[in-house]
Amino acid sequence: MDFLSAWILSPSALPFLCLIWGTQAQQAFRSEPRNLTVRMGATAVLRCEVLRASGTVQWVKDGLLLGPQRSLPGFPRYSMIGTPKRGQYHLQIEKAQLEDDALYECQAGRSESSHAIISGSAWIDMLIPPSKPYFEVDMAAPWVAGKKYTVACIAPDAKPVAEITLYKDGVELTGAESFTMSGSKDKLLNMRAEVTVTALSSDNGRQLACHANNPALFRPVETTMAMSVYFPPQPPVIVGLEREEVKAGRTLILECVSHGGNPLATLHWTKNGDILSMTWDEDTVAQKSSSVLLLKITPADNQAVLCCESVNLVSLSPLSVSRKITVLFEPAEVTLSGSLSAIEGQDLELTCYATSSNPPVQIRWWLGYKELNTSVVVMEEGANGGMTTMSNMTHRVSREEDGLELTCEAFNKGTRFSKTQTSKLSVYWSTVRLVCFATGGNPTGTLTWFKNGRVVTHAQKQTSFDRGVAREVVLVLTASDNMATYRCNAKNEAEKTISAQAKLMVQFPPVSMKITTKQVELRQGQVLTLECLSGSSNPKANISWSLGALRFQGVEQPPRKAEFGGVSVHSSLSLTLSSQHHNQRVICHGHSALLAEGANTFFKLNVLYPPEFKPEQPKQVQVVEDDIATIPLLVSANPEELSCIWRHHREKLVKERDVRYDWLDDNSLEIRNVTRKDAGVYMVKCTNDEGVNQTSIMLDVQCENLHTENG
Template identity: 25%
Template sequence: MAGNRRDAFIAVRGRVNGNARLSTKWTPEVVCLLALLAGCHCYQEQRFAMEPQDQSAIVGSRVIFPCRVENKAGTLQWTKDDFGLGTHRNLSGYERYRMTGSDEEGDYSLDIRDVALEDDARYQCQVSSGLNGEPAIRSRYAQLTVLVAPEPPRIIQGAFIDATEDQPIDIECVSSGGKPASEITWVDGNQAVIKNKDKKKIEIMSDGQRFQTRSVLRLTPSKENHNRTITCQAQNTADRAYRMATVHIEVKYPPKVSVEIKSGLEQGKIREGSEARFLCKVDANPPPLKYIWYINNDLVIGDYSEEMIIFNVTRKHHLAVVKCEVTNKIGKRDKTVKLDVTYPPSFLNKPQNVEAEAGKSAILNCDVDGQPPPKIRWLFSEPGRIEQVRAKTSTHTVYVTNSTAGRYICKASVEGFPEIEAEAMVFIKGAPKILSNRTQFGSEGENARVECLALSVPKPDDIRWYFEGREISAVHDPDYATLEESLPDGTISSTLVIRASQSKHYGTYSCSVTNEYGNDNAAIALKPLRTLPLFIILVGVTSGIIIFSAFIILVVLCYRRRRKKNRKINEKPDVTVTTGDMYKESDRSSNISDLKPQLHQSDGSYELDYTSSDRSDIKAPSGLPLAGPVSLPGMRHDDTLLQFRYSNDYSDPTYGDPYFKNQAGYVYDYPQGYVPPPNLRVQSPAQLDVPQNRSLQGSLTRSIDTASTLPLSASNGSQNNSLQRTKSPEETDAINSLGLPVDGD
């Protein structure tokens, strides 16, 4: 050990000698080493290996302040705000305080459990001086900041606030007991932060450690804030969760109005003549009390509320402003809508005839009203042709030439309505031209008129009349009067009226028309109308009637004579068909025309020919038509013979089969094998005077022989559809002459 001390001393000495200047600061190691060399007792200085640091803790939490000491020689204790807590590890008197660790480790950390607000202080670890004179040591101060969460905030105005739109209100929120002081944030019902600047005030509470925060929010409520909530959120570092207080706002506001067209609207427009309904939508708190409607600021008369009706929309309503005004206890508001009315085109000013010199321009105006604005097109019309011009505006400029002068048509159209049109003429200025007929007529004793029709553009300055070279003055001559008329086509008509014209007034008249471009004259001959005397007219009419009547009588006589001649040529043998006693006795004296059956012709038809014969001297038995006798009252005997000359000269309303006419008469066109209908009736003239000694030839007596029949069709053998005959030799010869089968052949 002595060797060690010597070596240490040599080292110290060498260190001292090696330095140019000896430091005046002596470290504990150096001091202890010098003390050992001098033979004195040496001690080690006590020091802190770890010192406490500032900390923050929430009430109820746990805090440990570290304190480690090396070469501890004195007594260690913790102080709170420089007040000693004790030297024993259990720190009696402070149930929540104690020193942790062990002496061997030199750990004397202060453990504070269930931190309370009173623990907020400055803490220090101290070690007293040792027995060998070790100096006392103190650690740095460590501040314990105790954090306290604020109490739930509260709103001074309460849970409900009545507000009026656009009238500012103050909402005050108070957050107490926080340490540090609370931060207050305002949010709306959608959790969006209200960025209005609020007034904040922080006050320290009576305990001197906690704080109270006041925040005043100034809000100008609107309809959007009605039935919404506003929340005050308070928070400090002691609590991560917000503490909140909520207020419900009821905002009273004047009516919020909107107007819409409920019916009558078509593609955003209202058609003229339709009915339009308007709806006034209102949002108000409190509900609306009164509705008032206006059209162009004119009060609408009627008991209208939410809905107003215009029963007949006219073009006067176009661009009209319809306003709905609504009132409640808070105020009055209104809303308007502008009408867009469609209506058909109409002429405000139709185009007028224009006059211009050749080579200059003429302007045609076509002023048309309509909604939407009418589409206008111009047409140039000349005889036999209509040509569309390029102009599509209400004004059309025409460069006047012989080819462009004439009639122009302005057509205006609005979609959904009929097109309208109007026309105007473009005239070329020039000398007048007289167009009247050069020969005119009048009646003596009556008013006669002489017309002078002239085309004159511009209108004539002077029109004069002359008779036989002498000028006529209607003012001084009472026999004459003049009438003038302007026609739309640019012509002028001047009529000279001659009162109670006489023969001296008839002759040659001259018409002279003058305008600024020249003059035209025309000679017009006025001639009297010659009328025949009434006696001559009556004689002529009577003679004409007599001649015409004589001609008619002659034609009738010739016609009858010709028919009689033809009847004699076409006479044929008679066929008698008897019917026994199936008819009345009174009918046996009736004679009818001959029946001529033509069977099995080339077309398979049968011809029945009734003829009359005046040459017969054989008394004919009375005949009966197939359907019985039919009399024709009121008919003369001679006419009856003529009427039933041919086979089809009768009318049976129950039979309508087609027939054709040949030179011999009318022939029924029956199909081959056709059975005539049972209701076929052959009408014969009644009351016909025939001599009793007329022969059977050329006449027909109608009877039915039940014993012998002549079938008309092989397919039907009934009596109703057959012709029956007598079996006299004369009849047999007559029938054979017609080519009919006899005795069933």
């Protein structure tokens, strides 16, 4: 066999064999193998048909005989198929692999009747798909938005070499450079593709994909990698401070929100540069950081700058939002200074001073129920950026004003602030001159005045004349002078005292007026009973009542004896309360027909009532589309603290549902960028501690072009 093989493997011997055997029946190829291209894993069949096969037929792979048996032992994936009787010796290779990439020949060995024959060479070109491609990119640290990075993908061990296409978030990356390199085995090649990528904030979490393809694949193989890109957050915004004006004492609930950023932003609050809070929450689903600040507003916060800063690892500098707040605060003190006693016809000079406030308060003066206008007001800069207010008032007094309450009121209509200081005015009007004369005696006497046994200290100096001495006392008559005994004593070194005296009969109006009630809280619909007690008067005072322009006669009880030899009078008044009575003054008058002057006092009504909509409350509001609609709410209540809920199409209106909604300090509704969908009936329900009330307002939204035509 070895000899035969040698002959078969030596084609130059074939002509010699032909000469020996002549032209007997020769073996010949009906079909010879041809080059094949085979995908890895497929079945390859090289055809070989021999006519008049008489010698041993077998296959040669790269010069190595595979053997004559059809099962081809030693080559489990190889076999010869076909019908031997028909001369079919096809080579079948199952599950083709890289090792099958070789040169093949079909040979028929020499026989007694034929010489050996060898087919033409056929090449099996194996198509080997690339192994799973992989990235070579430094992702140990996340990328930073705006920077450039080199992304490389390797498609290893392919035949022929694979083509690589790179994608970012599904979009093909152009400009990639490719390099071919040796694979892990002979005949296999690696492909390396590189491309430069500029990282974007939008790339975070998105995929880089590498597709590798060659003829061995029906579709490309793919590998992906999620990009982690660091990028700065968006500038923060402050929620909850719609208006820059805030009342002192209010607690603001402010939220600082910064969207985006990887990592999410860290937040902190400052006030005038001082840190208030360094805590925040992160919402990875909504991709935002938020920090809630509770800030109790004090007057010292006026013109303070609130700032929220956001920053993360890749921020070039902190991003911030600042809001300057204007604090509305009331004066801490209101003081009244100056003398409140004067003789009839004299000028009172009084000062009312309100400490710093914002906005500055106004000051007005009341004497009884009459407002005084003779004042000069001076405003100056005060603490916490506010203004102080000082009012200097000059008033010439009359006897009718004796006993009246002088009130200094500091108020601000915008903030509904009011604070008062009240003192009682004392006016002296009737004067009596009592002169004591003493004659004779050696030495002359010393004169001393007494009132009801007590020395009168304000008597004038003693004077002398040719017959003796005299001493005068000027009395400004008061109620205490009624039935008072004034005595003058004369005494010299002889230790003898002589005296003269006079008893005064003085008429005077009530020395005081006082209104009381047993009811602590006054409510709408209740019957209020007021008791007015006049102090001692001579003669008896007549009591009357007034409320605004209305006059009432109360129920008067019999007079009682009182101090200074006078009498006091008690009168009661019953009044059915309504909301219209709130803040009004009920005045009690004490007067006698025999006297020009009288006395007065008042009781200020504080009537509790549920919300009431004023008669001026509009029932319909018209607005042009895209303008700002303001639906006013004219409502009064006591207590004034009330909450109002607005509804449209039965849905409660909240700012979170539509940022176009805004509520003014008086609970009026403001809608920005009005559309026709906003038209319709708006229901508003207001509540305070006393009850609930509601009303409806129609919003009529007109088209802009229609409005223009009508205009």
